[in-house]
Amino acid sequence: MKTVLLITLLCVMVSCLQAQEDTAGKRRRGKKEPKEGCSGWTWQPCVPAEGDCGLGERQGTQEGPNCKILSKTIKCRIPCGRRKEYGDCRYRRAPWDECDADTNMESRTLELKRAVKGATCEAEVVQTRPCKGACKYQRKEATDCNEESNTFTITKQLKEGDAAICQEEIVKTKRCKNKMVGDGEAMTGRGARKAAKKAARKEARKAARKEKRGKKAEMDGEAATPKGPCQYGAWSEFGECVDNKQTRTRPIMAGSEKPKCQQRATQVRNC
Structure with a gap:
């Protein structure tokens, strides 16, 4: 009888510990089950404050008689560069396939890795692009650095290649931290530190050459x-x-x- 009671007590304790761990895990992950009579949050795509990437806002709504809040707005960010094309969807990139000699194109498959809650993402996406060297571009223009988003835009014009598979113009958005654009005033972060170190090394080499010339003059x-x-x-x-x-x-x-x-x-x- 004592053995049965001891086993029962151990089972109850294990069940309680497991329930506490599940609750703590959900709290850490920020996952909350919607209340009864409330649909739960549905989020709209992130809308950048300026341009097509960078910091912005996302609108969320929920419906139901027991919902305390029906809508709210949170801050969000769309990555600039290669990842902005898919927004809230993150994909795992596979290597590019061999170039197709008939079409002069190459392709690869992207597998869905994770997605922002409420976003609609395809499980697989097929990317295609002209084979390397099929399209050659030359720089057309570059904008000044936007201090709010810390980005600038470069536009490239098609120089050589088949217009049927090559884009006439390519527009790329890049960060300003390692780039000087415009009059060379927009440089921040690691780019500024690298420039300062480079200038210090240049001054040190200049002083060493000057000292060497002075010693040579004395020896002569x-x-x-x-x-x-x-x-x-x-x-x-x-x-x-x-x-x-x-x-x-x-x-x-x-x-x-x-x-x-x-x-x-x-x-x-x-x-």
Whole structure:
């Protein structure tokens, strides 16, 4: 009898723990079952604030006598670049098939990976494009960076290729973080940091070349007159080798009373 009671008690405890885990999991995932007498939320596609991608808003509605809120608006974002074509649907891309010599086209199949709640997505999508090298484009124009969306647009015109399979114009939207457009003022984020590092390396190389030229001028016996309190004339020729050392001097034109100037007026090198 005690064994039966113990088994029953263990089963009840396991059931309670499982129910708590399920409830906590649903809470973490943000999934809530619609109330009785309420249809649940139906979401409209994301509408960008400007252009065809970037930050925007999504409208949601629900119906029923027990719904406390019938509509609400939330913030959303449509990715710019390759992913904006499918909006709320995310697909897993397969490799491109071999080029069809008859049509000069290649294709691949996209499998649905995930979708935003309420979005209608196809399970598979077939993409086609001209084979590599079939269409060649040249840059036509580029817009200035939009500070709100941090994007800019590039338009390319068809240069070479069959007009039956190649688009006359291609419009691409890109981020401004690694790109300077317009007058070169729109640069933010990682692009600005990279530009600053590049400028610092350029200045360091310029200073190193200047120092090297100064040393070469001194070795050639030219007059080196550094800025500051010490002023010198031209170097003399190196003297005879004594203890594997050669010495040369230069006259001090100003600052002869300073030990530092006197020290710099003499140069020693190995024979």
